[in-house]
Amino acid sequence: MPETNYNPEMAFFVDMQRCIGCHACEMACAECETNGQESMIHVNYVNRAVSTQTTVQVCMHCEDPTCANVCPADAIHQDDFGVVHTANTSRCIGCSNCVLACPFGVPKKEEQAELMMKCNMCYDRTSVGKKPMCATVCPSQALFYGTVKEIEEMRPDSVPVNSFKFGNQEVKTKVNVMMPKGTHTLIVE
């Protein structure tokens, strides 16, 4: 990677309950130069038949990424800052292992292009000290990029959590989810 001004003090905080399903983040995500005009963020209804609840999902940048581990082509790379980058285009063979193994359901397979793509936290922006596109446009602050101090002041009754349990597997991530105070892990059954 080239020399960067990536600021390790800055962090990503997601609060899915604040998502209003406006899709502004999707539009902004498509402006990220590392995606080539493809939106990598996911906004979907949780269960449209019974609720209007929507959810938003960025790459959580796992500390030990399952996607990179299951990649047969060594195409997914985690940098020194913990950012898990989208597939190396010369290596990715489009097998979809990462798409199906990611516990958060993040990577997308571009079928015709035989390529996996995913959010890399707007590396073109974050590497020069700017905020990711999605976080700059989210009107409800379901997506927030800033310091821990800032989020603690904004959300006094919440706490950032970066530990998740999927079945027997604990997954730790770079990106945080805002949870009620006293929570240490988000358990997904």
Add this chain to the structure above:
Amino acid sequence: MLRLFQTLNRVAVIKATIAVVIVGFLVLLGSRDLQNFDPALIAYLIGTLFAVFGIAYRYSVWLQRPPTRLYWRRSMNFLFSKDFISYALRSLKLFFKNIIFQRFIAHRSKTRWAGHFLMAIGCLLAFAITIPLTFGWIHFELRPGDDVTYYAKVFGFEAGTFPLGSVQAFVAFHGLVWCSILVIIGSVMMMKRRVTDGGLIATQSFSEDLLPLILLIAISVTGLGISYDYTFLQGKTYQFMAVTHAIVVILWLVWLPFGKFFHIFQRLAQLGANLYKHEGERRGMATCEHTGKEFATQLHVNDLKTLTKDLGFDYDKKDGRNHLDLSPEGKRSALAKAHFEARKESGKFFG
């Protein structure tokens, strides 16, 4: 130094050594016990043998990784099954479409495809010319009493003749000139992307992304220098041109197994992934319990459950299900529902 040898992968060393021995044997066979081998190309031969060792070594280590091994075994089993003919034809078709013509890149960008195709086809044609020449498999000769006809020999057998000074001779003996032109045009197109695209500038590295293009351009330009020298300079700078070209090519050959160019060999795995998907579709699809829709082949989901376990991940749930049974959308919704429940239990949805 001793530590380096101790950390080498023994299986890979054995396979790479076998590959070098086989190539060495083919050189002896094809050049008729080195009778047709051109000693001027000895440095290129040594560089190529090193590249063969390195590529076979890295390929072998790569195949030992659990996910790669899985795809390799599965695709070989499917290919060499009762459906061999249909799968072999399918793979052959895909080989031309995606390996020779790299059509999948056109779906990423048409200009990018054009640049990559020119570069790749130039390189592949250059391989097709230089490797048989370096190994002594092809050579040309003039015969006593006939100094106007070239005799082309392949593996020591006569394979054709053409008159000196003919169009055919011009095209054949300038083959590498045409390749160089293709590679230079393609490399410049790809280089333009790398210096103008903001996303690439942020994520690329010199050794992985720029150096390969610089090396390709250097090889092509120094190669053109040799032709330029004997065409326009009466061979006055031949030593300089030939040595410069040899140094760049040998550097490239030595680096071939370790750098970006290894993707040329990795790309073949795309054919295996396609067979795997096709066979999986024939066996049946997995349905997501959340969306109620088919999202992948059941074979793939089952294999990934085993693979993730082999890699130290355990997504099994207490009720016997597995988190990987959910589609990507199902997983996102499961996370959102868990988050909703946690907020609900706390009595505050926001804050």
